[in-house]
Amino acid sequence: DVKVTQSSRYLVKRTGEKVFLECVQDMDHENMFWYRQDPGLGLRLIYFSYDVKMKEKGDIPEGYSVSREKKERFSLILESASTNQTSMYLCASSIGPRGGSYNEQFFGPGTRLTVL
Amino acid sequence: ILNVEQSPQSLHVQEGDSTNFTCSFPSSNFYALHWYRWETAKSPEALFVMTLNGDEKKKGRISATLNTKEGYSYLYIKGSQPEDSATYLCAFLGDDKIIFGKGTRLHILP
Numbered sequence: 001d002v003k004v005t006q007s008s009r010y011l012v013k014r015t016g017e018k019v020f021l022e023c024v025q026d027m028d029h030e031n032m033f034w035y036r037q038d039p040g041l042g043l044r045l046i047y048f049s050y051d052v053k054m055k056e057k058g059d060i061p062e063g064y065s066v067s068r069e070k071k072e073r074f075s076l077i078l079e080s081a082s083t084n085q086t087s088m089y090l091c092a093s094s095i096g097p098r099g100g101s102y103n104e105q106f107f108g109p110g111t112r113l114t115v116l
Numbered sequence: 117i118l119n120v121e122q123s124p125q126s127l128h129v130q131e132g133d134s135t136n137f138t139c140s141f142p143s144s145n146f147y148a149l150h151w152y153r154w155e156t157a158k159s160p161e162a163l164f165v166m167t168l169n170g171d172e173k174k175k176g177r178i179s180a181t182l183n184t185k186e187g188y189s190y191l192y193i194k195g196s197q198p199e200d201s202a203t204y205l206c207a208f209l210g211d212d213k214i215i216f217g218k219g220t221r222l223h224i225l226p
Contacts, residue, residue, distance in 0.1 A: 004159070033214070042120065042216035043160075043205065058214075090160070102148035102209045104162035 003027070004108035006091055012114045019078040021111050023091030030096025032074035033105065034058075034066065037088040049074055050096060081115045088112050118142050120208045122217035129196045130225050136192040137220040139206030143187035148209040151180055151191055154219070155202040163191075163204075196224045 007022035025032065031050055035043040035058075045058030047066040055066050063085060067075040074093075078085055089112075092105040121140040129135045141149060148167045154160040164173045169184040177194045193200055203219040 035216075040218065042218045043207075044216070045214050048214075056212075102165070102167070104150060104165050105152075105160075105207075107152075107159040107161075109159050 004091060004093055004106050006089075006108040006111050008111050009109060010112050010114075012116065013078075013081050014116050015082060017078075017081050017115075019081045019113065019115075021076040021078075021089055021091075021113070023074045023076070023093075023108055024072055025074075025093040025106070026072065027093070027095075027106070028071065029093035029106075030071070031094045031103075032068065033092040033094075034064075034074065034076045035090045035092065036060070037090060037110070043090065046076065081113075083115050086113060086115045118208070118210070118213060118215055120206060120215045120217040122204075122206055122220050124220060125218065126221045126223070128223045128225055129193075131196055131198060133196055134192065134194045135196060135222070136190050137204065137222075139189045139191070139217055141187050141189070141206070141208035141215075141217075142210065143185060145210040145213070146184045146187075146208070147211070149182055149184075149189050150207040150209065151189070152205040152207065153202045154205055160205060191220075193222075196222075198224050198226065200224050 004025045033048040034046045049068045065077045091108040094103045094105045151163040152160040164180045166182040171182040201224045205219045207216045
């Protein structure tokens with residue numbers, strides 16, 4: 001079974017802190033994604049990556065950056081956390097190559113981040 | 117602005133009844149339409165990946181249809197069971213775009 005794990009289920013940080021959210025998948029998937037989920041809104045894509053060291057902006061990249069140094073790991077970084085980044089963050093992966101990025105996505109359990 | 121609409125937002129269905137709900141999406145630059153089931157305290161799980169106009173897919177009591185020309189997909193659940201209670205998400209995949217709907221929250225009443 002594909003497994004996507006996220007480093008924390010719950011996280012509380014203070015405004016201005018640098019926050020790292022880690023995601024690891026164990027099925028050698030090329031594609032990895034970061035979303036946030038807020039009440040009344042659909043999953044919104046923050047960043048995605050089709051390959052190691054490659055990243056592309058999604059719909060709401062402002063305030064975030066990402067890192068993909070290894071194929072299995074995709075990190076979301078909040079350089080200076082703000083209260084409006086309080087949200088549920090979901091990581092996902094899918095089989096590549098890029099042309100096959102339309103394959104089903106496998107999601108992690110989510111990290112509920114609260115920024116005080 | 118590309119938009120994916122799901123209706124209804126919320127639905128209460130008696131156990132044993134059948135139900136369906138809708139996902140509307142842009143009819144241009146279409147590559148795929150995904151359906152996911154998201155149960156409380158779990159991760160979203162893929163139900164269907166649909167790519168061709170006229171596609172019909174089935175998994176047990178759940179099935180889905182796709183009309184890419186008019187931009188809609190229906191999800192059907194036959195003989196609802198308590199374990200069907202979940203939020204059902206659809207996702208439009210277009211030209212380097214992935215857009216999720218807000219979901220339909222399904223409650224099965226015993």
